[in-house]
Amino acid sequence: MNRRTFLSTTALAVTGMRALAQETMVLQQTPSLDSIEEKPRKVPVVKACDVCVLGGGCTGVFAAVRAAQMGARVALVEKQNAFGGMATAGIVNVWHKLISNSQDRKQIIGGLTEQVIKKLELLGAVNSDAHGFYLNTEELKIELDALVLEHKITPYLNTVYVGAQLQHNQINAVFIENKNGRQAIRAKVFIDATGDGDLAMHAGLPFEIRDGLQPPTTCAKIIGLPKNIRKLIDVHREEFGLVPDATWDAEIPSSSGVKMCAYRHVFDTVATDADQLTAAEIEGRRQVRVYMNIARKYGGEFNKPCLLDLPSSLGIRETRSFSANYTLTGEDVLACRRFEDAIANGTYPVDIHDPKTGTYKFQRLKGDFYQIPFSTMVSDKSPNLVLAGRMISADRVAFGAVRVMVNLNQTGEAAGVAAALAVSGSKTVPQISAKAVRENLAKLGAVII
Numbered sequence: 001m002n003r004r005t006f007l008s009t010t011a012l013a014v015t016g017m018r019a020l021a022q023e024t025m026v027l028q029q030t031p032s033l034d035s036i037e038e039k040p041r042k043v044p045v046v047k048a049c050d051v052c053v054l055g056g057g058c059t060g061v062f063a064a065v066r067a068a069q070m071g072a073r074v075a076l077v078e079k080q081n082a083f084g085g086m087a088t089a090g091i092v093n094v095w096h097k098l099i100s101n102s103q104d105r106k107q108i109i110g111g112l113t114e115q116v117i118k119k120l121e122l123l124g125a126v127n128s129d130a131h132g133f134y135l136n137t138e139e140l141k142i143e144l145d146a147l148v149l150e151h152k153i154t155p156y157l158n159t160v161y162v163g164a165q166l167q168h169n170q171i172n173a174v175f176i177e178n179k180n181g182r183q184a185i186r187a188k189v190f191i192d193a194t195g196d197g198d199l200a201m202h203a204g205l206p207f208e209i210r211d212g213l214q215p216p217t218t219c220a221k222i223i224g225l226p227k228n229i230r231k232l233i234d235v236h237r238e239e240f241g242l243v244p245d246a247t248w249d250a251e252i253p254s255s256s257g258v259k260m261c262a263y264r265h266v267f268d269t270v271a272t273d274a275d276q277l278t279a280a281e282i283e284g285r286r287q288v289r290v291y292m293n294i295a296r297k298y299g300g301e302f303n304k305p306c307l308l309d310l311p312s313s314l315g316i317r318e319t320r321s322f323s324a325n326y327t328l329t330g331e332d333v334l335a336c337r338r339f340e341d342a343i344a345n346g347t348y349p350v351d352i353h354d355p356k357t358g359t360y361k362f363q364r365l366k367g368d369f370y371q372i373p374f375s376t377m378v379s380d381k382s383p384n385l386v387l388a389g390r391m392i393s394a395d396r397v398a399f400g401a402v403r404v405m406v407n408l409n410q411t412g413e414a415a416g417v418a419a420a421l422a423v424s425g426s427k428t429v430p431q432i433s434a435k436a437v438r439e440n441l442a443k444l445g446a447v448i449i
């Protein structure tokens with residue numbers, strides 16, 4: 001070994017020993033709950049577009065599709081591996097009726113909701129009755145994929161929105177994370193369709209988490225349950241350690257008896273708290289095991305039910321409630337008030353799941369249908385943000401009605417149109433006229449009244 005090789009070998013050995021000593025020190029320390037400073041880093045901008053939609057539930061997909069149909073370049077970010085939100089990840093498979101409560105059964109909902117139903121009908125993936133439509137939501141996933149690709153929307157699946165870069169109250173870019181690491185998307189207008197309003201919160205829009213949130217449910221697809229399973233659960237629940245609760249289910253079309261079961265609630269959960277969400281996911285699945293055990297013990301000849309599917313997300317009903325330019329009230333909904341800036345119509349009654357007992361408290365409408373105004377989706381505090389989905393501005397009672405998918409799908413469509421109009425007219429979202437949104441929605445096939 002010559003002198004140079006000797007010196008560099010020795011230096012390497014010393015460096016190696018130091019690193020080893022440091023590693024040993026780390027191992028000897030008790031990990032502490034302080035905070036860690038991350039090094040500033042450059043984040044690559046992977047997409048620059050007109051409209052970026054966060055959250056790819058049906059609301060978000062419909063928003064993206066309408067924006068694209070209006071000529072916008074659109075990106076769509078979804079944290080699950082498929083689009084559809086609660087309908088697919090939560091396996092909630094009921095879309096309510098598209099007609100009014102009046103004698104003439106006037107159609108009040110059309111647009112993309114009706115289009116998707118028609119496509120699924122061709123596949124035998126929908127049953128319907130007077131209340132609405134029962135979907136095979138696995139088929140819905142594929143239908144939504146097709147819609148996204150057909151409209152040349154740039155999709156980001158398995159991608160979580162994590163933060164925003166703001167300039168004053170304007171959103172410049174959003175940060176996303178996926179297998180490629182942390183990246184950014186720049187857009188002119190953003191649509192928050194995350195349900196929880198993750199971007200709206202970061203953008204500084206006022207919100208509250210109400211006392212007595214409607215509790216979440218873990219839905220499950222099960223075959224072979226006894227017909228009287230809901231009664232059996234009620235009768236035997238105490239023996240199995242289940243508290244009183246309200247239950248419902250729906251059949252999956254063309255499935256020879258597979259049921260979507262929504263038989264429990266996970267009480268006392270704020271699903272925007274990560275620890276509570278983790279605990280609720282586990283508790284919800286445990287509840288499914290427990291009521292299946294009731295069938296195993298008391299189901300008679302139906303004592304071998306088969307669990308076919310659990311959701312990839314807890315069924316979340318309510319989290320943050322945002323305030324926008326107008327807050328829809330229970331009175332508006334129950335009295336079926338008409339709005340000049342209406343962008344959606346609905347008939348689903350006020351249905352509030354009790355936070356302690358899970359029982360449903362229905363309040364019937366005093367008219368044929370209610371409306372959702374555009375001003376519940378827009379805030380003067382945020383020039384380039386549109387709200388869509390269950391996070392629109394509604395009080396507790398109004399929320400109990402508007403929260404169903406056939407209503408929220410329409411908010412998605414309106415959000416997409418509004419965002420595209422803002423881009424093409426170089427306007428802020430609050431400057432967009434509701435009249436223009438309504439006219440364009442009508443042209444695209446929505447029912448505008």
Ligand SMILES: Cc1cc2nc3c(=O)[nH]c(=O)nc-3n(C[C@H](O)[C@H](O)[C@H](O)COP(=O)(O)OP(=O)(O)OC[C@H]3O[C@@H](n4cnc5c(N)ncnc54)[C@H](O)[C@@H]3O)c2cc1C
Pocket residue numbers: 054055056057058059060077078079080083084085086087089090092093094095096159160161162193194195196198216217218219262314315316317388389390391403404405406408
């Ligand atoms: C158990 C249960 C039963 C229900 N029953 C019915 C029913 O029978 N009929 C009916 O119409 N409605 C029903 N509802 C209500 C309805 O399903 C929801 O209110 C509705 O789906 C909400 O739509 P949304 O688009 O606002 O949110 P979601 O459908 O939840 O969509 C939000 C999307 O955003 C994504 N997302 C969230 N955060 C991020 C993030 N940070 N980054 C990226 N993506 C993100 C989510 O993964 C999701 O795909 C039920 C709800 C529950 C929980």
